[in-house]
Amino acid sequence: MLTALQGQAPAAEESRREGSTLLLRCPYAAQQSQQLKGWGRLTGGQWEVLLETTPPQNSSTTQSTMGRVSVRDNSTSRLVTVVVTNLQAEDSGSYCCTLRSPLPSSRPLPLKIISLNVFKEVHRWELDTVSVQCKYRAVEDRATPKVWCRRGPRGCQPWLRTEPSWAESRALEGRALIQDDPQGGIVTVTMRNLQAQDAGTYWCALHRAWQPARIMELRLYVSKRTKHCRAKEAEQLSVQCLYNPSEHRPVSKAWCRKAAGEPCSLLLSTEVEAPGRLRTSQRGRVAIQDDSLQGIVTVTVSSLQAQDSGVYWCALREQDGLLRMAEVVLSVPGGNRGGESSCGKPEDVAQVGSPGRVERARDESKDLNYATLTFGAQPSPEGALYCNLEPGQAHRGPRAEDVQYAIIGLQQLPASGKG
The missing domain is CATH 2.60.40.10 (Immunoglobulins)
Structure with a gap:
């Protein structure tokens, strides 16, 4: 572990749905006001600064923005605010607010560390199919077995594994498939003919030391x-x-x-x-x-x-x-x-x-x-029958122009009537 991580409290996990926004506030001490504030990601065992504020000038507030990330430093309230918009599953990882001396040769130190989990949320009907792709580091993890596991009280229990020799029983036998593209660094999982009991939380994971290491999380809802x-x-x-x-x-x-x-x-x-x-x-x-x-x-x-x-x-x-x-x-x-x-x-x-x-x-x-x-x-002569002429509109919004119906009145024939 890096020296910069020593003495830090365990990283708190922040879970966000894909497409949502992360807002993180990192307070700091008064003696750290003149230091540069940033947003960093743990990559290959080292903190990589993704975005950093400029040195404070006359204003008490400095802000830097790049793409989906914004870092704002308010030296009066001694608070760093990080905003990341339109989160994607591949954004999952370890992050921190960083502090660094304005000197060019200085190294960033973590101020507050979080473990960010960006999950996919998918809604399906019974008998539908769901297919997800999970990206991983192709070079480092190319040879590592990949698994598809379901979260439960005893952790994430593997159902599918990329190695053909793996023969454990699985609940979706015949209805699920896992494929690994080592060159592209993508695992594809497909589940077909879904049933309501398939609803749950799933992981694409690396199978290291017989323990699943999450790549991506899927929260699946199946309606009947x-x-x-x-x-x-x-x-x-x-x-x-x-x-x-x-x-x-x-x-x-x-x-x-x-x-x-x-x-x-x-x-x-x-x-x-x-x-x-x-x-x-x-x-x-x-x-x-x-x-x-x-x-x-x-x-x-x-x-x-x-x-x-x-x-x-x-x-x-x-x-x-x-x-x-x-x-x-x-x-x-x-x-x-x-x-x-x-x-x-x-x-x-x-x-x-x-x-x-x-x-x-x-x-x-x-x-x-x-x-x-x-x-x-x-039916009685006074009875009326109603029918919806377009069943495909059954679950649309309640727009008046979509509602079509017929009222059929029934008349009783005379006892002597013919034809």
Whole structure:
């Protein structure tokens, strides 16, 4: 360790989201007022001054700015203020406010040391793909194994490693890939077919002495869609789930029932080898149809019964198991006293335990899942049916020009009427 670091308190970690701003205040003693103030980074075991103020003149305040960095020295309040804007993941590292004598041959000394962690924050829907690139020092760390690990109570547990001989089990077997470009000094990690339980904090890291040394941190939020449906006994439920046909056309689609603490129990699935655009399968009161051209899975449950109440999934059926496309919470009260049948608007629900605050993820029309109810019973003449004509607008802002609906009035035919 450098002599300049001896006697310093352990560096405090400052975590910032990529694109945000770092503001750091470094107080100093009165006898240090005439020294030059700067901002330095620890590189190769030595402090490299990135920006420094000019010698103080008549004014009590001096300031220097270069690119995204600004250093301001107020000798009256004896305070150095450093501002770094538009932070990037590669800005992560050890930094300090520096002091240096105005003499040309003087060396900078650290005034206040911080460990800066600039993390990426990514929001995705279930079944989406996330791909991140992590830059490292190509010369020094070219031969060091790289890992992708997930933060937890026991530290960062590796899931993927660049060395093919590494054979530890990992939770995303078959859905994640790590690639290392030693010449460019870039590690690329791709996670596909995301599920809500994949939400968490991840590191690209160097695997030194069997301990991950962070290169870059990713905070991943994965939202699922949950729809609440209420129907009466003897009615028919029709649920439609959308998917990206370019990615999931050849995958079998499934309908399963989820009990608390248990895997989703398969009820019905389509056959991948079935010819044509529409792949249909039926078992008892349940039918499933996959429109592989449009990317629409339709599940129909007829003659609903009270025991059909529960939680269901539209899912992809892959070798590793079922991957949720959408969740449907169905309520079928006994008898016909359950009130009006309805399916609520889909809700975007983030995985419980996601890192930090949870925000609504971005909307993509290809990921929209929704459900409709069709009724076997004759509607009353006074009844009105409403429909949204453009499902792709479901999660946009509440602009009046985007809301389109129809009111359909039904008239009862006379008993003797024909045609």
